[in-house]
Amino acid sequence: MSRFQPDTLALTALFALLISVGPISTDMYLPVMPEIRAGLSATTAQTQATLSGYLVGYAIAQVFYGPLSDRLGRRPVTMASLILFSLGGFLCAIAPTIEVLIGARVLQALGGAGSIVLARAAVRDLYEGPRAGRELATMGTLMALVPALAPILGAALGLVFGWRSIFIFLAAFGPVLALLVFLKMPETLAAPSATPFSLKAMLADFAHVWSVPAFRINTLFGALCFAGFMAFLSGGSFVLQTRFGWDGKAFAFGFALVVFGFLVGAGIARRKVMAWGVDRTIRIGVMVAVPATLAMLVSVLAGWGGALGIVIPMAVYQVSLGLINPMSNAAAMLPFGTRAGSASSLYAVVQMSVAAVSGSVVGLLLDRTMLALPGTMTVCAVLMGLIVLATRRRLEAPPG
Numbered sequence: 001m002s003r004f005q006p007d008t009l010a011l012t013a014l015f016a017l018l019i020s021v022g023p024i025s026t027d028m029y030l031p032v033m034p035e036i037r038a039g040l041s042a043t044t045a046q047t048q049a050t051l052s053g054y055l056v057g058y059a060i061a062q063v064f065y066g067p068l069s070d071r072l073g074r075r076p077v078t079m080a081s082l083i084l085f086s087l088g089g090f091l092c093a094i095a096p097t098i099e100v101l102i103g104a105r106v107l108q109a110l111g112g113a114g115s116i117v118l119a120r121a122a123v124r125d126l127y128e129g130p131r132a133g134r135e136l137a138t139m140g141t142l143m144a145l146v147p148a149l150a151p152i153l154g155a156a157l158g159l160v161f162g163w164r165s166i167f168i169f170l171a172a173f174g175p176v177l178a179l180l181v182f183l184k185m186p187e188t189l190a191a192p193s194a195t196p197f198s199l200k201a202m203l204a205d206f207a208h209v210w211s212v213p214a215f216r217i218n219t220l221f222g223a224l225c226f227a228g229f230m231a232f233l234s235g236g237s238f239v240l241q242t243r244f245g246w247d248g249k250a251f252a253f254g255f256a257l258v259v260f261g262f263l264v265g266a267g268i269a270r271r272k273v274m275a276w277g278v279d280r281t282i283r284i285g286v287m288v289a290v291p292a293t294l295a296m297l298v299s300v301l302a303g304w305g306g307a308l309g310i311v312i313p314m315a316v317y318q319v320s321l322g323l324i325n326p327m328s329n330a331a332a333m334l335p336f337g338t339r340a341g342s343a344s345s346l347y348a349v350v351q352m353s354v355a356a357v358s359g360s361v362v363g364l365l366l367d368r369t370m371l372a373l374p375g376t377m378t379v380c381a382v383l384m385g386l387i388v389l390a391t392r393r394r395l396e397a398p399p400g
Contacts, residue, residue: 047361057109066345081114086174265322285323
């Protein structure tokens, strides 16, 4: 059976599809969150918990996928995760209460977590250093179409068929992608780990990974930058639709502008990383993030710009996400070869855990003050800036 080969656009596109499972699961239903709240007689915080609950499940599951794939291979673990993701989507579609929907979203996340961890591990199997960063940036560029189109498709499905149709779509997406992995994805793990899988072995792998300073620093960059974006995912729909009166269609197109910012950032990273290096690319991203969040905060405090005072700074912030996210991931995983799966898991766990906290803070405070959204994002950006100031040496570590 002919499978996609390394250094081909086809394999890069397949990896991008695998990474898109996460964004499509979070972004597609954003326009209908107010309808879910009304349809299930839920509060804003409960409805937001369908997002933060997904992130919690995502973070928990990512602990296991990397170490398992280090021992069993990337392909079989990826396919199993996609089937579990599909089952969770089906249960979301038939959920009778908000509590059941939250639980089903957690189950959906337990499956969806595998694809992003394993796609990143596969990239590390095949490439190193700036080349891995460029591959991840290219995947991000291809994947940017997914979060740009997902809210538009979600708004259309919700308008015509109701919000449950979105989860039916997601339930069908998993098996289709699993079949594509079976037919076309090569096994990238050259030599499985000889250590049997156990909790002790897994924790030992994580301890080794976390002990490397370059991993810790770059993981914090990736986690904080993504947490800022998750603050918008958690609160943006309610702010733009409830506070500023945008309908689902307007929100979807506003979200497309936000995604375009990510596309710009990832495109710059893909073209410039070989010349700039991973370290400089990350720092430039931080220099974009800090003023963007401050501009949003000032806009909300002063009452300037209305909804565009949120959307335009957010689009600029997404440029920083496109610069930082693929590079921080590549630099964090660079020192690891046989433990690439474990490194990918730990990176994702930290990233999703910080993002879940960010989303929960916005969800809990947004009913009281609209400052919850720009305030949380500003904290994330300023913390990244402080890390830059505290880190004078290069962030990239030699492979070991």
